[in-house]
Amino acid sequence: MSGLLLRNVSTGYLPARPCVRNVDLEVERGRIACLLGPNGAGKTTLLLALAGLLPRFTGDVVVDGLVVESGRPRQAVQSGLVLVPDDRALFRELSAGDNLRLAVADRKRRRGAIDEVLEYFPALEKRMAVAAGRLSGGEQQMLAIGRAILQRPKVLLIDELSMGLAPVIVDDILAALRRLATERGMSVLLVEQHVHLALRTADDAAVLVHGSVALTDSAAALSTEPARIERAYLGAAARVYEPTGVVREHPTVDDR
Structure with missing residues (x-):
């Protein structure tokens, strides 16, 4: 199955x-x-x-x-199995971009993988340098899901x-x-x-x-x-x- x-x-x-x-x-x-x-x-x-x-x-x-x-x-x-918890578990002091980069251990595929996330959540593209804790609630949820899908669930x-x-x-x-x-x-x-x-x-x-x-x-x-x-x-x-x-x-x- x-x-x-x-x-x-x-x-x-x-x-x-x-x-x-x-x-x-x-x-x-x-x-x-x-x-x-x-x-x-x-x-x-x-x-x-x-x-x-x-x-x-x-x-x-x-x-x-x-x-x-x-x-x-x-x-x-x-x-x-990858979980997005209800509190989103973001690193609030780090930028949105750093939150995503931390999810990809392989540096060679990092840029391409993050670009794929931004295709699904284009609203994050202009917010990559902003600390995760300063994002709106919707942006934080997008970031949390984006970080999860970088783990190839x-x-x-x-x-x-x-x-x-x-x-x-x-x-x-x-x-x-x-x-x-x-x-x-x-x-x-x-x-x-x-x-x-x-x-x-x-x-x-x-x-x-x-x-x-x-x-x-x-x-x-x-x-x-x-x-x-x-x-x-x-x-x-x-x-x-x-x-x-x-x-x-x-x-x-x-x-x-």
């Missing part, structure tokens, strides 16, 4: 009390999946586990058919993409992500609070509620049936119609 595959993944901070339980999820190459859910559902915790920053208690994370070791962030990156993980950003900036970033997924065959998994923005760009969607997947379907299907998302958020049972036509029932809080 090409792309990202999660099988029965449980994770958290205490093995006896996992925050995320038995998650099955798939993001094929060239596709964007959004992970939705209320605050505290475990979305960020799941991304941290995928990036190796938290251990997995159960289950496998598979990238292009190869299992990624648990709790090994360096190995996760080497496997192709197979799977790009983005936490809270639109936090604090104007909708027009979010639209530009989402358009760039669509290009990245299509042109580079990259799998993208993004956590997003703005449901309609996420569904408008994504191919697939999953709703996480109290650490468990309550609903999965194509983004197109869910965008036309918002009541199903509302039921999942509120904990009512959700009938899930997969793109293949298979009907699946995901247990929610009320059902367990």
Whole structure:
């Protein structure tokens, strides 16, 4: 299987009390999946586990058919999993250009690689000499994503993409992500609070509620049936119609 595959993944901070339980999820190459859910559902915790920053208690994370070791962030990156965290983790005192240059160890390919980033985010070109901490929120998010793609990810993980950003900036970033997924065959998994923005760009969607997947379907299907998302958020049972036509029932809080 090409792309990202999660099988029965449980994770958290205490093995006896996992925050995320038995998650099955798939993001094929060239596709964007959004992970939705209320605050505290475990979305960020799941991304941290995928990036190796938290251990997995159960289950496998598979990238292009190869299992990624648990709790090994360096190995996760080497496997192709790259995380853009919700705080963007930029070197705020360094210039935007220096933030990008630090992501490319090979000096021979550095200039060309950075030029490719600027093709996706042309707004950064005139801001390369500006300290990252002085950039606007949208520019910082572009810089964080640009730095991530310099690591040649197979799977790009983005936490809270639109936090604090104007909708027009979010639209530009989402358009760039669509290009990245299509042109580079990259799998993208993004956590997003703005449901309609996420569904408008994504191919697939999953709703996480109290650490468990309550609903999965194509983004197109869910965008036309918002009541199903509302039921999942509120904990009512959700009938899930997969793109293949298979009907699946995901247990929610009320059902367990």
